[in-house]
Amino acid sequence: xxxxxxxxxxxxxxxxxxxxxxxxxxxTTLADTKLIEAFQLTPELCLELLDVDEVFFVDAxxxxxxxxxxxxxxxxxxxxxxxxxxxxxxxxNMLKEIYKKDMNYLIFSMATNKFDTIYDQKxxxxxxxxxxxxxxxxxx
Amino acid sequence: MLExxxxxxxxDPVTRIEGHAKITIDLNEAGTVxxxxxxxxxxxxxxxxxxxxxxxxMPALTARTCGICPVSHxxxxxxxxDNLMAVRPPKAxxxxxxxxxxxxxxxxxxxxxxxxxxxxxxxxxxxxxxDRNIFKLMQTHPDMAKDGIALRAFGxxxxxxxxGKRIHPTWVVPGGVSHEISNxxxxxxxxxxxxxxxxxxxxxxxxxxxxxxxxKEIDSxxxxxxxxxxxxxxxxxxxxYDGFLRFxxxxxxxxxxxxxxxxxxxxxxxxxxxxxxxxxxxxxxxGYEKGMYRVGPLARLNVANRCGTPLADKEFDNFRNLNNGxxxxxxxxxxxxxxxxxxxxxxxxxxxxxxxxTMSDNIRSYAxxxxxxxxxxxxxxxxxxxxxxxxxxxGIITGxxxxxxxxxxxxxxxxxxxxxxxxxxxxxxxxxxGNLNRVxxxxxxxxxxxxxxxxxxxxxxxxxxxxxxxxxVIDRISRG
Numbered sequence: 001x002x003x004x005x006x007x008x009x010x011x012x013x014x015x016x017x018x019x020x021x022x023x024x025x026x027x028t029t030l031a032d033t034k035l036i037e038a039f040q041l042t043p044e045l046c047l048e049l050l051d052v053d054e055v056f057f058v059d060a061x062x063x064x065x066x067x068x069x070x071x072x073x074x075x076x077x078x079x080x081x082x083x084x085x086x087x088x089x090x091x092x093n094m095l096k097e098i099y100k101k102d103m104n105y106l107i108f109s110m111a112t113n114k115f116d117t118i119y120d121q122k123x124x125x126x127x128x129x130x131x132x133x134x135x136x137x138x139x140x
Numbered sequence: 141m142l143e144x145x146x147x148x149x150x151x152d153p154v155t156r157i158e159g160h161a162k163i164t165i166d167l168n169e170a171g172t173v174x175x176x177x178x179x180x181x182x183x184x185x186x187x188x189x190x191x192x193x194x195x196x197x198m199p200a201l202t203a204r205t206c207g208i209c210p211v212s213h214x215x216x217x218x219x220x221x222d223n224l225m226a227v228r229p230p231k232a233x234x235x236x237x238x239x240x241x242x243x244x245x246x247x248x249x250x251x252x253x254x255x256x257x258x259x260x261x262x263x264x265x266x267x268x269x270x271d272r273n274i275f276k277l278m279q280t281h282p283d284m285a286k287d288g289i290a291l292r293a294f295g296x297x298x299x300x301x302x303x304g305k306r307i308h309p310t311w312v313v314p315g316g317v318s319h320e321i322s323n324x325x326x327x328x329x330x331x332x333x334x335x336x337x338x339x340x341x342x343x344x345x346x347x348x349x350x351x352x353x354x355x356k357e358i359d360s361x362x363x364x365x366x367x368x369x370x371x372x373x374x375x376x377x378x379x380x381y382d383g384f385l386r387f388x389x390x391x392x393x394x395x396x397x398x399x400x401x402x403x404x405x406x407x408x409x410x411x412x413x414x415x416x417x418x419x420x421x422x423x424x425x426x427g428y429e430k431g432m433y434r435v436g437p438l439a440r441l442n443v444a445n446r447c448g449t450p451l452a453d454k455e456f457d458n459f460r461n462l463n464n465g466x467x468x469x470x471x472x473x474x475x476x477x478x479x480x481x482x483x484x485x486x487x488x489x490x491x492x493x494x495x496x497x498t499m500s501d502n503i504r505s506y507a508x509x510x511x512x513x514x515x516x517x518x519x520x521x522x523x524x525x526x527x528x529x530x531x532x533x534x535g536i537i538t539g540x541x542x543x544x545x546x547x548x549x550x551x552x553x554x555x556x557x558x559x560x561x562x563x564x565x566x567x568x569x570x571x572x573x574g575n576l577n578r579v580x581x582x583x584x585x586x587x588x589x590x591x592x593x594x595x596x597x598x599x600x601x602x603x604x605x606x607x608x609x610x611x612x613v614i615d616r617i618s619r620g
Contacts, residue, residue: 047293097279
């Protein structure tokens with residue numbers, strides 16, 4: 001089974017990209033796929049990933065130069081503590097170290113420099129749809 | 141890790157607290173600590189931005205104050221709205237609110253103990269950066285890390301089951317809750333209680349077996365006389381949802397009892413410091429700063445006669461024996477009190493679920509505005525939380541005052557930081573990573589939620605500044 005985890009805050013704007021993608025995917029049926037939306041990544045997410053074999057993380061990532069570009073792998077550093085912000089990498093490390101669960105994961109990020117608003121509604125919606133289609137194809 | 145040369149100290153990893161703060165340590169001419177203070181450096185202004193909104197929006201709006209303890213804000217906010225409407229929610233709604241509030245306290249306490257503080261307990265305060273963090277804990281103590289996740293998930297799942305989502309649930313509404321609990325939901329929660337209790341007891345045992353290693357820290361981490369404040373029920377026992385305010389002094393004398401929280405302003409003053417956005421509440425009759433008081437788990441156990449549940453009461457006796465029945469003054473024991481409260485929370489949730497009235501479908505009282513001022517008060521994980529609203533006859537908010545749990549502890553946290561700095565930093569040679577970690581660890585005892593208490597918005601940032609006798613910064617430790 002695969003899990004797709006979309007996280008962010010839709011009240012902020014483009015920060016909620018991952019959640020919007022999940023909400024669109026929930027309108028379709030993806031075989032053998034668990035859809036998870038969250039404000040932020042938290043340690044308990046590990047428990048929901050114990051029964052999957054692969055994880056895709058979908059979020060918005062900061063870039064001052066490539067607004068609305070897709071980036072498959074942003075620099076993924078765990079720069080904060082286990083308080084307000086946990087990175088996908090830390091979640092995967094927790095799964096590996098604590099639960100002995102090692103699996104592939106990918107991060108799909110839409111680059112933005114406008115987390116707190118939707119800068120261009122049309123382009124933003126297009127990007128949501130493009131990501132939805134891409135994930136659907138990957139899940140076939 | 142600490143890298144130090146004559147002018148610069150760098151500590152990494154980042155501070156394990158909720159939110160962002162700066163600490164200044166002032167040295168005198170002899171190079172010893174003269175003063176030390178915690179500054180909260182960001183501002184959001186929730187009290188102001190809520191003005192002009194309908195009161196019915198307040199629970200959802202103020203819940204956004206924080207992603208860690210939104211349930212606490214929802215509870216106090218809806219209680220303030222109940223007060224505006226002059227209604228008392230039905231028994232089922234009050235019980236369900238109590239359950240979600242306790243679930244919030246359990247998950248928050250678990251976060252502090254396992255994820256933020258346990259590296260200090262496991263590896264010691266002088267351990268190197270490579271060892272004193274959650275990553276190392278995952279490698280060397282995977283079962284402890286697993287327990288932390290499971291216990292936090294227990295609380296989070298209850299919140300999600302009742303509230304619909306783990307963060308910012310909107311199920312608690314003015315007058316009650318929006319839907320009743322099903323028997324299936326009840327059984328699901330009850331089935332998880334044995335595992336949660338097993339973990340809580342195991343963790344308590346671990347703490348008690350290891351606490352003797354930290355005598356120096358126990359003696360100097362915010363160990364001083366102060367007042368204590370918290371809610372108690374009609375019997376004077378531990379209370380988190382309703383009840384009356386009680387103040388006790390460090391000898392255990394009850395200064396105030398049975399205070400309706402609506403009249404909190406008669407007893408609590410709020411000072412504004414020029415170097416922090418965190419307000420400094422104090423006990424009014426004693427004045428600022430003599431009226432310093434502590435809130436939160438340690439204070440709650442100090443003001444209460446008993447917990448009121450069997451297993452928690454058994455440990456409560458041991459807790460109170462630490463100071464021969466008088467209030468426990470060592471802030472290090474906030475950790476101990478937190479573990480006792482987890483046990484209490486689990487027991488109490490089980491009791492409340494098994495009450496017949498909890499399953500009633502009479503879950504909401506309806507009314508419109510009947511008062512122009514409403515106060516809601518409850519115990520959040522970190523202490524007593526007040527929401528105070530003023531509205532027009534149409535229910536439009538015209539004034540808001542929030543006293544956040546962490547804010548109540550501001551004066552005590554400052555006193556604690558100063559005490560630790562003076563105890564451990566006895567000259568520039570003592571500016572070791574371990575000692576600076578201790579300065580921050582005393583703050584972790586209080587488990588402050590700075591984003592809540594200042595409503596802070598900003599980039600993760602925690603700094604320790606060391607200043608000479610001319611207030612010139614001679615060292616700066618940046619984290620995050």
